[in-house]
Amino acid sequence: MYDEILSNPKSTRVKRVAALSRKKxxxxxGRFLVEGPQAVRELLTHRADLAEVVFATQGDEPWQAELKTLAEQAGVYLDYVSDSVLAAMSETVNPQGIVAVATTWEGNLTEALKDARLVVIMHEVRDPGNAGAVLRAADAAGADVVIFAGESxxxxxxKVVRSTTGSMFHLPVEVTLSLEEAVTAVREAGLTSLAADVRGSDVLEARADGVLAGRVxxxxxNEARGLSEAERALVDRSLKLPIYGAAExxxxxxAASVLIYETAFAQRA
Incomplete structure (x- = not known):
């Protein structure tokens, strides 16, 4: 821990952290930003090996003492910074008083899928809020792996990291160059691939057939156009959620949250 508060938002060190808002x-x-008390808490608790440094403002919020202790226990530097420095580092308009820098990782998809029963693949999902929400739902439902495929x-x-509220540190998160690569990998691992698509058959039929109780x-x-004909042809089966009301x-x-949980219920029945 540094003795002096980092107070110059234009310093090279601050600019280097702030630059992590850009993919390039x-x-x-090989680093990324983790913003907010909850996400930093999960990083330090579950994947402290990834944490490089934590930057926080000083105050008397309960989480500040807790995260200071977690950082110390994990052997991670915690540097106090001014409000202006944290604002410069943060990608959010109203930062929550803490930012961590963590190292990115390259996973091992074959290893991650070895004993997996529930896997979630996102293909060309572009909205960070959607991607984070799906990953969070997958974590909550006990999924084993989440894969970002193609141009996701x-x-x-x-924004993805923030919207997962720490869930991305609870399970393997993998990246593949294409949907075909992801589907091939899950098929080789013995899982049945199911596409969520409005042109598919009713998910209740699959539940009755026992498909959802297996390894799925x-x-x-994509949010706007879903899956193309060629993309749907890659999977074993296409299913849709029934609409009982007037919603289009x-x-x-x-939809993803419902289908993931429907599968988790079936696997635990």
């Missing part, structure tokens, strides 16, 4: 810099530095948003984007990998497509459809995060 994240790739070059970078899982290390600050769900594929969720459900948004991606809501």
């Amino acid at each position: 810099e994240r790739v070059e530095q 948003i970078d899982p290390f984007h600050p 990998a769900w594929v969720f497509g 459809s459900l948004n991606l995060a809501t």
Whole structure:
């Protein structure tokens, strides 16, 4: 821990941290931002090996003492900074008083899928809030792996990290170059691939057939256009959620959460 408060928002050190809001810099530095007390708490508790440094403002909030202790226990530097420095580092308009810098990782998809029963694949999901919400739902439902495929948003984007509220530190998060690569990997691992698509059959049929009780990998497509014909052809089966009311459809995060939990219920029945 440094003795002096870091107070110059224009310093090279601060600019280097702030640059992590850009993907090019994240790739070059091999680092990413973790913002907010909850996300930093989960980082230090579950993946302290990734944490490089924590920057925090001084105050008397209960979480400040807690995270100071967690950083010390993990052997991670905690540097106190001014409000202006934290604002310069943070990607948010109203920062929550703490930012951590962590190292990115390259996973091992084959190893992660070895004993997996529930896998979530996002293909060309572009909205960081949606991506984070789906990852968080997957974590809550006990999923084993989350895969970002194709042109999906970078899982290390600050808004994705923030919207997961720490869930990305609870389970393997993998990246593949294409949906085909992801589906091939889950099939080789023995999972059935299911696409969420409005042109598919009713998910209740799959539940009755016992499909959801097995080892399942769900594929969720782009928010605006879903999955193409060619993309749907890659998976074993396409399923849709029934709409009982007058709503035209459900948004991606809501539909994904329902389907992930429906599968978790079936696997635990």
